[in-house]
Amino acid sequence: MDFNTALTILIDGLEFSSYLFIVSVGLTLVFGVMKILNVAHANFYAWGAYMAAWLIGRWTNMGFSEGSTFLMIAVATIVVGLVLGYLVERCVLRYMYERDEVVTVLATFALFLILEDAILLIFGVDPYFADQPMFALGSIDIGGITRTVYGLTMIAVAIVVGIGLWLLLTKTTWGRLLIAVIHDREMSISMGINVKRVYIVTFILGAMLGALGGAYVAPTISVAPGFAVDVVVLSFAVVAIGGMGSIPGAIIGALIVGIARAIAVHNFPQVELFVVFAVMAIVLVFKPEGLFAPERSRKI
Amino acid sequence: MNSSRDWTVPGLTIGLIAAIILGMLVPDWVLSVITISFARALAVIGLLVLWRAGLVSFGHALYYGLGAYTVALLGKYWGVHDVMLLIPAALIVSTVCGFLLGFILRKYREIFFAMLSLAFSMILYGILVKTESLGSTDGFNVGAPTFFGFKFEDVQDNKIAFFSFLCVLGYIAALLVHYYLRSTLGHLTTAIRDNEIRVEYLGYSVAKAIHIKYTMSAALAGVAGACLALTLSQVDPDSMVNWTASGELVFVTILSGTGNVAAPFIGSMIFDLLRTYAFEWAPHAWQLIVGAFLLLIIFFLPGGVWSVIARIFGARRKL
Amino acid sequence: MFHIPNIRTLAAASFSAAILATGISAPAHAKDAIKIAVPAFLSGAAAGPFGVPARNGAEMVIDAINAGKLPEPYSAAGFAGAKAEAIFIDEAGGNAKQVPEYRNLVQKRDVDVIAGYISSGTCAALAPVIEELQRLTIFSTCGTPRIFEEAPRKYIFRSMAHAxxxxxxxxxxxxxxxxxxxxxxxxxxxxxxxxxxxxxxxxxxxxxxxxxxxxxxxxxxxxxxxxxxxxxxxxxxxxxxxxxxxxxxxxxxxxxxxxxxxxxxxxxxxxxxxxxxxxxxxxxxxxxxxxxxxxxxxxxxxxxRDTALNTWFVTTYKDRYGTYPSGPSYQYAQAILTAKYGYDKAMKDNGGNFPDQDQVIAAIKGAKFESFSTTVDFALADGHQAITxxxxxxxxxxxxxxxxxxxxxxxxxxxxxxxxxxxxxxxxxxxxxxxxxxx
CATH class of the missing domain: 3.40.50.2300 (Response regulator)
Known part of the structure; x- marks a missing residue:
């Protein structure tokens, strides 16, 4: 393998890992704090993408420049995260905290079905294209092939999200509360932490991260029904590999899956389809709770 | 055990006879829907056993698929069409596979158990989609079954015969699981759910108990898949092995309720009726209806349909 | 094989015959209306590119046929004079869903013709069921050659060339x-x-x-x-x-x-x-x-393409739906037109009386006619598979x-x-x- 190919694989892998990290970090955060495996995370992703594509279309029609469309990505992220995240938590999930984890998963599966059809009813079946941000940044040549600068900024966004979360969790009071809840919920309650409030803030943050994934990906794809279904399973695999509830785990999981997939695509495209799940099964067989699972105490 | 008499066995027996008679009378499309429901119910009984131990598998479509493809491949490559060979073959394949994977899965609980089972089923899905000789995503067709080398000339008669066969199969499976759940080992199920470590201290191996349950549920799902393949006359990975198929099984489990081995049969029928009508009334939004229904069940009927039946007949939770 | 009396007849003798009535299909007689089921993806990823244009194409042509507004030589109103009621159903949900749905269409909703299907997997899964239920079904879009390679079919037609x-x-x-x-x-x-x-x-x-x-x-x-x-x-x-x-x-x-x-x-x-x-x-x-x-x-x-049929199709479609018709619109329209052609020709062959299903099938078999954009020739698979x-x-x-x-x-x-x-x-x-x- 020559240098160019190796470099290409590395960048492809990093780009895909960044994408995976952005779409799955919200999932792992919500799981870590609330012990909810949120199947409807895919809907936040989908709604984020639809909202961004719709807003970008409106925005450019109003005559604003292509460069400023990035603002719309941010708006879509915040709006979808706040509104949808709040609604889902207040209307459904808060009644589920005393229920079995697996029942909660089913409730989010039901939400997934509902929100998936709701998109169809609201946005219709025709695709939305919003590639202005991608064109605004243009392309460059690296290692003998052309890449989009937008794709490379995905790596930057992932790093910013990662560092932001790290600062939030370790340097702020709220973050420390969060970590306390992750470690021991009952103890946190008895220490006087308002766990319910921690929950709703966490869930909205998780929803925003999901929406950000969709909103940031929207300019590179045709936003059309069904495009988000695959994201559920893919992001499950990432968080399962990394250890559910662990943010460093999500980084490592995304890197492993992203790079493994890039290697497969360039060298053995025929096995690409099960690379992700094969990696997941191997990791889980040796590290049952994933690579970076937060410790869980055995209760007697 | 409570003092009220357990009506499960006579109830199942009456149900069996009623189902077979009804099978002969209802219109064909109803028969076809009920056959599919009952086939799925077999797998749901297996999930019920796991559920009682606090385990939920999001990957039982793996065994569903193994059973279905065993039947399909035996028919396609060796010309085997007799249920007396097909069903045991599917049973063996899924049991062996379940037993082997059980060594790994028995170490896991809660969401991790669910996720690892999902991973295994998605690997089978990947293999099937990839392999053209296994029909890829199109799958392939399965011929009509024979019974002890015997085939009914009339297509509908053959369907009725298969349905009756399925009813007997379901009856036997339900009885076996019922007696199992009442045995000492079976009682451990609930104990494991409540507190695993206490069970260990009592001197029982939780891992072993879970391994047995897992293998049982795999066997049941395999037979269910085989029956489904024979009912639909076709197999394909998307409706039998994909994660959505596993999700459907869990959906029906919660809809049915886990109070009794008879519940899956009723819950599964309700699920199919709901889907059929949602599909007819709202071809654009039938998923939304199904999802909303599931949410309502979770909220207002946590014990599933069975809890309503139990209330009506005044029976307290049996077993 | 043994000959066994029909189980259902036996059962009916000992139980109620009334319940049975629903299971018997009505004999064909003169009709002023027929039901055509049109399955197409209405949800999921295939809805936008395939399902909705397909549905529109079928809907437009069925409406035009009912009103007698198609250009020559199809200007006679109706299918052998009968107005068609279109039933649109969603093709999404996988084969395990579509097989029972097909059964519902035939046995519960009693449709006369099914025209549509996009997914090859669904068509392949349905083929044996269609032959069993014996209802005229015209595959419009699905491409797998397997349909007629696997077995001869009596009730299935495919109105476009395969993949x-x-x-x-x-x-x-x-x-x-x-x-x-x-x-x-x-x-x-x-x-x-x-x-x-x-x-x-x-x-x-x-x-x-x-x-x-x-x-x-x-x-x-x-x-x-x-x-x-x-x-x-x-x-x-x-x-x-x-x-x-x-x-x-x-x-x-x-x-x-x-x-x-x-x-x-x-x-x-x-x-x-x-x-x-x-x-x-x-x-x-x-x-x-x-x-x-x-x-x-x-x-x-x-x-x-400058033919009367094509011009009518393109302009009417654009007026009604605001875009040009894409491939699936044409393909579904062609399947509907095949049914129309079959019904009309069968009526003519039947001395002007409303034809039964076997006569319609006989009329489509091996037929060659002008469709909206091309000539359709049912030349293969004993006259069941069209080539274009x-x-x-x-x-x-x-x-x-x-x-x-x-x-x-x-x-x-x-x-x-x-x-x-x-x-x-x-x-x-x-x-x-x-x-x-x-x-």
């Missing part, structure tokens, strides 16, 4: 237009459609071109993957001159946007065998110079009218791109496509 024609025609087109290009790679979805399309294209290229050089690393991403960054990189590094793809819908559109900005289409000629479905959806975003197919003479490739010409062109945006267009359009006769009876597609191509008449 082999698309791949064979693509290879012919490439050889005619670019005789100097020999090397090619591919990106196809990893499921039956993508795998079959690549296999047929590759085999045909190797037959037509002694110097054919397929790439060793053809890409098969998962369907609905959406992100093709790594695949585009890998293909950019590949030396092949051409890229073959049978992508459709959102995947195709995502791939085109991502590959376009990365200059892939400047380096390599792209052959998009179902690109026609994306043409109007992409509009200006569809780059020039792409080799485009539409699974036959449909959609953008025949928009300007196939066509490819090269995209060129028409900036004057602000709409996508095509140039260098080339038609290939049906006998050139479809295997004859009795041979499977793969055998036929591997055997050198004997009997193909290409000029």
């Amino acid at each position: 082999t024609a698309d791949s064979v025609a693509a290879a012919h087109y490439v050889r005619t237009m670019f005789p100097d290009s020999h090397s090619y790679t591919g990106i196809n979805q990893n499921y039956a459609w993508g795998q079959d399309s690549w296999r047929d294209f590759d085999l045909t290229m190797q037959q037509l071109d002694s110097e054919a050089k397929p790439s060793e690393k053809t890409q098969f991403p998962k369907i609905f993957a959406g992100q093709y960054g790594s695949e585009i990189s890998a293909m950019s590094l590949d030396k092949a001159e051409m890229v073959h793809s049978s992508f459709w819908g959102g995947d195709l559109e995502s791939f085109i946007s991502q590959a376009n900005i990365r200059g892939l289409f400047k380096k390599k000629k792209a052959i998009l065998t179902v690109g026609g479905t994306a043409a109007y959806r992409l509009g200006k975003k569809l780059p020039d110079g792409i080799i485009l197919g539409a699974r036959g003479p449909y959609g953008i490739l025949v928009r300007d 010409e196939n066509v490819y062109g090269i995209t060129k945006y028409d900036s004057e009218n602000g709409e996508p267009g095509v140039t260098d359009v080339k038609f290939f006769p049906a006998e050139c791109v479809m295997p004859p009876d009795g041979e499977t597609s793969v055998e036929w191509i591997k055997g050198g496509m004997k009997g193909a008449k290409c000029n």
Whole structure:
């Protein structure tokens, strides 16, 4: 393998890992704090993408420049995260905290079905294209092939999200509360932490991260029904590999899956389809709770 | 055990006879829907056993698929069409596979158990989609079954015969699981759910108990898949092995309720009726209806349909 | 085999006969209305590119037939005079869902004709059920050659050519237009459609071109993957001159946007065998110079065909739905027209009386008639499988009218791109496509 190919694989892998990290970090955060495996995370992703594509279309029609469309990505992220995240938590999930984890998963599966059809009813079946941000940044040549600068900024966004979360969790009071809840919920309650409030803030943050994934990906794809279904399973695999509830785990999981997939695509495209799940099964067989699972105490 | 008499066995027996008679009378499309429901119910009984131990598998479509493809491949490559060979073959394949994977899965609980089972089923899905000789995503067709080398000339008669066969199969499976759940080992199920470590201290191996349950549920799902393949006359990975198929099984489990081995049969029928009508009334939004229904069940009927039946007949939770 | 009295008759004797009545289908007699079920994807990823245009095409033609507004020679109102009620159902949900739904259509809702289906897997799964339930079913779009290769069918017709024609025609087109290009790679979805399309294209290229050089690393991403960054990189590094793809819908559109900005289409000629479905959806975003197919003479490739039927179809569709009709609109309309043709002809053969199902089937069998954009000839599989010409062109945006267009359009006769009876597609191509008449 020559240098160019190796470099290409590395960048492809990093780009895909960044994408995976952005779409799955919200999932792992919500799981870590609330012990909810949120199947409807895919809907936040989908709604984020639809909202961004719709807003970008409106925005450019109003005559604003292509460069400023990035603002719309941010708006879509915040709006979808706040509104949808709040609604889902207040209307459904808060009644589920005393229920079995697996029942909660089913409730989010039901939400997934509902929100998936709701998109169809609201946005219709025709695709939305919003590639202005991608064109605004243009392309460059690296290692003998052309890449989009937008794709490379995905790596930057992932790093910013990662560092932001790290600062939030370790340097702020709220973050420390969060970590306390992750470690021991009952103890946190008895220490006087308002766990319910921690929950709703966490869930909205998780929803925003999901929406950000969709909103940031929207300019590179045709936003059309069904495009988000695959994201559920893919992001499950990432968080399962990394250890559910662990943010460093999500980084490592995304890197492993992203790079493994890039290697497969360039060298053995025929096995690409099960690379992700094969990696997941191997990791889980040796590290049952994933690579970076937060410790869980055995209760007697 | 409570003092009220357990009506499960006579109830199942009456149900069996009623189902077979009804099978002969209802219109064909109803028969076809009920056959599919009952086939799925077999797998749901297996999930019920796991559920009682606090385990939920999001990957039982793996065994569903193994059973279905065993039947399909035996028919396609060796010309085997007799249920007396097909069903045991599917049973063996899924049991062996379940037993082997059980060594790994028995170490896991809660969401991790669910996720690892999902991973295994998605690997089978990947293999099937990839392999053209296994029909890829199109799958392939399965011929009509024979019974002890015997085939009914009339297509509908053959369907009725298969349905009756399925009813007997379901009856036997339900009885076996019922007696199992009442045995000492079976009682451990609930104990494991409540507190695993206490069970260990009592001197029982939780891992072993879970391994047995897992293998049982795999066997049941395999037979269910085989029956489904024979009912639909076709197999394909998307409706039998994909994660959505596993999700459907869990959906029906919660809809049915886990109070009794008879519940899956009723819950599964309700699920199919709901889907059929949602599909007819709202071809654009039938998923939304199904999802909303599931949410309502979770909220207002946590014990599933069975809890309503139990209330009506005044029976307290049996077993 | 033993002869056994019908279980249901026995049961009926000992129980109630009344319940039984629902199970018996009514005998055919004169009708003033028939029911046509039209299954198409109304939800999920295939709804936008296929299902909705398909539904629209069927709806428009059924309405026109009921009102007697189709151009000659189909201007007589109704199907053998009977008005049709259209029942649209969703094709999504997988085969395990579609098999019982089909049963419901026939046994519960008692439809007379089923015309539609897009997914090959669903058509293949339904075939034995249709034969069992014995209801006239016209497959409109699904492409797998398996339907009639596996067994002779009595109640199934397919009103368009099967998928082999698309791949064979693509290879012919490439050889005619670019005789100097020999090397090619591919990106196809990893499921039956993508795998079959690549296999047929590759085999045909190797037959037509002694110097054919397929790439060793053809890409098969998962369907609905959406992100093709790594695949585009890998293909950019590949030396092949051409890229073959049978992508459709959102995947195709995502791939085109991502590959376009990365200059892939400047380096390599792209052959998009179902690109026609994306043409109007992409509009200006569809780059020039792409080799485009539409699974036959449909959609953008025949928009300007100047026949009364085609002009009526294009203008009426545009007036009613605001866009030009794409391939699936044509294909579904063609399936409906097949039913109309069958009913009308059967009535004529029946001395002007309303025909029963067997007579309609006999009328369609082996029929040859003008459809909206092309001649449909039920020439194969004992008169059940239609053949039509196939066509490819090269995209060129028409900036004057602000709409996508095509140039260098080339038609290939049906006998050139479809295997004859009795041979499977793969055998036929591997055997050198004997009997193909290409000029």
